[in-house]
Amino acid sequence: MRLADRTKAIKPSPTLAMNAKAKALKDAGEDITNFGVGEPDFDTPNNIKEAAIRAIRDGFTKYTAVDGIDELKAAIADKFRNDNGIDYTRDEIMVSCGAKHSLYNIAEALFGPGDEVIIPAPYWVTYPDQVLLNDAMPVVVETDEKNSFMIDPGLLRKKLTARTKALILNSPSNPTGLAYDRETLMSIAELAEEHDFYIISDEIYEKLVYDGFRHISIASLGEEAKQRTIVVNGLSKSHAMTGWRIGFTAGPRDITKAMTNIQSQSTSNPTSISQKAAVEALRGPQEFIGTMLAEFDRRRTYMVDRLNWIDGVTCKTPVGAFYAFPNVSSYFGRAYKGRVIGNSLELSTYLLEEAKVALVPGSAFGDDKYIRLSYATSMESITRGLDRIEEALGNLK
Numbered sequence: 001m002r003l004a005d006r007t008k009a010i011k012p013s014p015t016l017a018m019n020a021k022a023k024a025l026k027d028a029g030e031d032i033t034n035f036g037v038g039e040p041d042f043d044t045p046n047n048i049k050e051a052a053i054r055a056i057r058d059g060f061t062k063y064t065a066v067d068g069i070d071e072l073k074a075a076i077a078d079k080f081r082n083d084n085g086i087d088y089t090r091d092e093i094m095v096s097c098g099a100k101h102s103l104y105n106i107a108e109a110l111f112g113p114g115d116e117v118i119i120p121a122p123y124w125v126t127y128p129d130q131v132l133l134n135d136a137m138p139v140v141v142e143t144d145e146k147n148s149f150m151i152d153p154g155l156l157r158k159k160l161t162a163r164t165k166a167l168i169l170n171s172p173s174n175p176t177g178l179a180y181d182r183e184t185l186m187s188i189a190e191l192a193e194e195h196d197f198y199i200i201s202d203e204i205y206e207k208l209v210y211d212g213f214r215h216i217s218i219a220s221l222g223e224e225a226k227q228r229t230i231v232v233n234g235l236s237k238s239h240a241m242t243g244w245r246i247g248f249t250a251g252p253r254d255i256t257k258a259m260t261n262i263q264s265q266s267t268s269n270p271t272s273i274s275q276k277a278a279v280e281a282l283r284g285p286q287e288f289i290g291t292m293l294a295e296f297d298r299r300r301t302y303m304v305d306r307l308n309w310i311d312g313v314t315c316k317t318p319v320g321a322f323y324a325f326p327n328v329s330s331y332f333g334r335a336y337k338g339r340v341i342g343n344s345l346e347l348s349t350y351l352l353e354e355a356k357v358a359l360v361p362g363s364a365f366g367d368d369k370y371i372r373l374s375y376a377t378s379m380e381s382i383t384r385g386l387d388r389i390e391e392a393l394g395n396l397k
C-alpha cells in the first residue's frame with residue numbers, strides 16, 4: 001500500500017484509543033471504571049429529539065445550504081449577541097459537522113507549508129494533528145499550572161516568528177478545566193495585532209462553568225480582536241449532542257467563505273435533521289444545562305477533593321468542562337512488583353491493569369506530569385474509581 005505522507009505525520013486520537021481499550025476490557029467481562037470519556041453522560045433533551053423527529057416527518061431530509069440553514073445561522077448569531085456580546089452577520093457564520101470539523105475547515109483554509117501555529121500545552125489532542133495534516137508546523141508552548149495553565153504573553157512573544165500564522169486557544173480547557181482571564185486575553189489580542197496572526201478560539205465548554213466563573217470570548221474584546229479571531233463552538237458538550245455532529249464558527253467573511261468552499265467539496269451541509277435539532281437546542285428551553293451543570297459540579301467537588309487527599313497528588317480546581325487534571329509526577333520512579341512507573345502513560349496503563357480504571361495520560365495532551373480524569377460519569381463510578389486509584393497508588397513504592 002502506498003499511502004500519502006500526511007498519514008505518517010499523525011496518530012489516531014489517543015483519547016478515543018483509550019476509550020476503545022477500556023471498552024474492549026469491559027466487553028471481555030472486566031469491571032472497568034471509565035474516566036476516559038470525553039462526552040456528557042446525559043441524554044439529549046427530549047425537546048431537541050422531538051424537533052429532529054418532526055424534521056424527519058416533515059420530509060426535511062434533503063441537502064441544505066452548505067454552510068447551514070438560515071434559521072440555524074440566525075439562532076447562532078443571536079447566541080453570539082446574547083452570550084458573548086458580539087454581532088456577526090450571517091455570512092460570518094458557518095455550520096459544520098461538529099466543532100472538530102469546524103476546526104479542520106479552519107486549518108484547511110488557513111494553514112500551509114511553512115506556517116507555524118502556536119499551541120499552548122496542555123492542549124486538546126486534535127490540534128497538533130490537524131496542523132500537521134495541513135503541512136504546517138505546530139509550535140507547542142508550555143504553560144504553568146501556577147498560572148492556571150494560561151499562556152504567558154511574554155513567553156508567547158518569544159515564540160513568534162515571521163511564519164506565525166495562528167494561535168489556538170481553548171478556554172475553558174480540555175484537559176485542564178481552567179480558563180483565561182480578561183487581562184491575559186487582552187495581552188494576547190494585542191500581540192496578535194502587533195504580529196499579525198490569527199486567533200482560533202475553541203469555546204466549546206463555554207456553558208459548562210462553575211463557581212460563578214464568567215467566560216470571556218477573546219473576539220468580544222474589540223473590533224480588531226474580532227477581525228482576527230475565528231470562534232469555534234458547538235452543541236456536543238452544552239446540550240449533550242455529541243452524536244448529532246453540529247459545530248459552528250464565527251469569523252471574518254473571507255475566511256468563512258473559503259471554509260464554505262472547502263466544506264462544499266468535502267462533506268457538503270451538516271445533516272439536515274441535526275440542523276433542525278440544533279435550532280431547538282439554541283432557541284428552546286435551556287434549563288437542561290443548569291441541571292447537568294449542578295450534577296457535574298457535585299462530582300467535580302468530590303473528585304478534586306479526593307484527589308488532593310491522596311498523598312503526592314495535587315489537583316487544581318477546574319472552573320469549566322468536566323475533567324480533573326491532577327499532577328501525579330511524584331509517583332514517577334516508584335515501582336509495583338518490580339515494575340517501575342516512569343511516565344504518565346505507564347501510570348495510566350498500570351491503573352488500567354491493576355486498578356481497572358481507564359483514564360488518559362497527560363502525555364496525550366503534551367504534558368507528561370498529569371493524568372486526565374473525566375467526571376462525566378456516575379457518582380457511584382467516581383467513588384469506586386477513586387477508591388481503586390487511591391489503593392493502587394498506595395501500592396507504588
Ligand SMILES: *Cc1c(COP(=O)(O)O)cnc(C)c1O
Binds near residue numbers: 038100170
Ligand atoms: C469535544 C471537543 C470538541 C469537539 O466537539 P464536536 O463533537 O466535534 O463538536 C472540540 N474541542 C474540544 C476542546 C473538545 O473537548
